[in-house]
Amino acid sequence: MTSEVLIRASGLHKVYKTGQVETPALNGVDLEVPRGEFGGMAGPSGSGKSTLLHLLGALDKPTAGEVFLEGTAVSGQSEAALSSLRLHKVGFVFQAYNLIPVLTVLENTAFVLELQGVPPRKRENQALEILEELGVAQYKDQFPNRLSGGEQQRVAVARAVASGPSIVLADEPTANLDTKTSLDLIDLMRRLNQDHHTTFLFATHDTRLLDRVDRVVYMEDGKITRDDRRS
């Protein structure tokens, strides 16, 4: 797997300020994510996994350091530019409540395409295709609360990849799922990675999921303590 660098992070620091209290979340993180990689991130609670994902996905700005997303420096960008960057280059999957409750499964999946300005017919077809790939097309006209947790997460993954992002960042996407459903979801993501060459990076507590990845980044106290590649 040879590699154009998709994301490069260097010297990332992040300190959260809540009133007078300062919480350091990242203490100098350097990371390169090559295009097409299927990566996992592990580490104890509070080690900074979510924070790092947010910074890599231009959802938040580092206190110090820089993130380059396909060569574009994230810091110094306006709020509108960051939104646009996320819209076109990043897909996010969170732990839960990913979907907009008042939109159907199909509408949720097509939502990002709608924001991108894709015309209705085209975005519906595109969304439907992805839903089929993820095996949840039969729920297309249902509202999310009628679906099981696993099905909801599949729809969330569908939405994340529907817009054709450079990378999908998933923050504990299986945390609320049982083992079998979790493994199924990871397998589906893996298949998308192989079929579409979409880059994935997901954080998890579940070590069993890490058997299926190209690389595991271990974090502790806001630092990368180990970086295992297995290809």
Next chain:
Amino acid sequence: MKAAFRHLVRSRRRSILAAMAVVVPVWLLVLMLAMIGGMEQGLFASLTEYETGHLQVRAVGEGLAGGALPLILDPTPLLAAVEAGEAIAWYTLRLEAPALAASADRSLGVLVQGVRPEEAARISPLPGAVYEGRYLEADDDGVIVGEALLRSLGLSVGERVTLMGAHPRGGSGVTRATVVGAYRAPDPALERTLVQVDLGLAQRLVRTPGAITAVAGYVGDVDGPGDDWRISAAVAALQEALPPGYEALTWREVAPESAVLLRFMRPLVIGFMAAFFVLGGLVVLNTLSLSVLERTRELGIIRAVGAPRSWVMGHVLWEAGLLSLCGATVGAALGTGLVLGVQAAGGLPLPGAYQEGLAAFGVEPVLSLRITPLEVALSAMAMVAVGLVAAWYPARRAARLDPVETMRYDE
């Protein structure tokens, strides 16, 4: 927009409550405007039909005495100009002069109004307000006086009254005339001072045969105050055509005190109603604030997947707009329905106290309602605008949510 609509449907109970807070002000405003419209119509009708006409032509200059109007000795050139104008559909002549009315032992200052009795039904309320005796006939030698004047002079219908007119050059004319009828008017001052006679008698009183003080004219196609522009246009055209020394006046200029009332009623009520609109706006604000608060997490996700702030802002404003629009439409429909219902029933009867006085003065003792589609539309649109302004604050707050922050409050 689709999402905004479904949100409203989903939190149905809250939406309906909020919409109701929007329905009521619009409904009330439509009713109030219709009431004002009806009152304006009534005032306009009684004023222009019975007192001033739509317009008047008068001579410029000093009158006989006090505030009296100057005499027009020969109205012929004037009438030629009035008749040449196409806008004026109908006119009649008048001669008003201050005079002294006396019985055997008492005298009072009055205003003698000379009219053409056969045309007076159109220009004076008195024909309908006579309660004893009869109204004037053509070339009548009798007079019509108010009940209050009759009592002050100690006279009764059928007895004779002495009228003394004034003329700057010719001295006063004196006439003894029979009181052929007495009227009642809601305005006691009017009842005490207005004496109506045939035009010829009035001319004898000022010792100037053929003279008048005013031509009162009516413009075609005028139904109410909304057609005022036709009157203004006719007056402007007439002014051009008049020989020098004469002026054409609209009814507003002839009776400024009454016209002022018409002008102030509407702003006053609209100002008062604004408070209800603000209240409606506050309810919209509160509803959307709650709705935004509830959806913090969802809005965070929407921002995370790349929706710009403007999208979130627009989303909340759409919700407010839809909510206000539904409420305003219902309010406007209910209001219009009620107005149409009252119109079909011939107006709302007024409380007893008003009935007699108004009836005596030829005004229908009912409250009629009148509203134009434009007013209804503007009322509804005003509410939508207020709703949108009120939604500004929650919309801005929603747009400024930090997605990372919203993600922390997971379950």
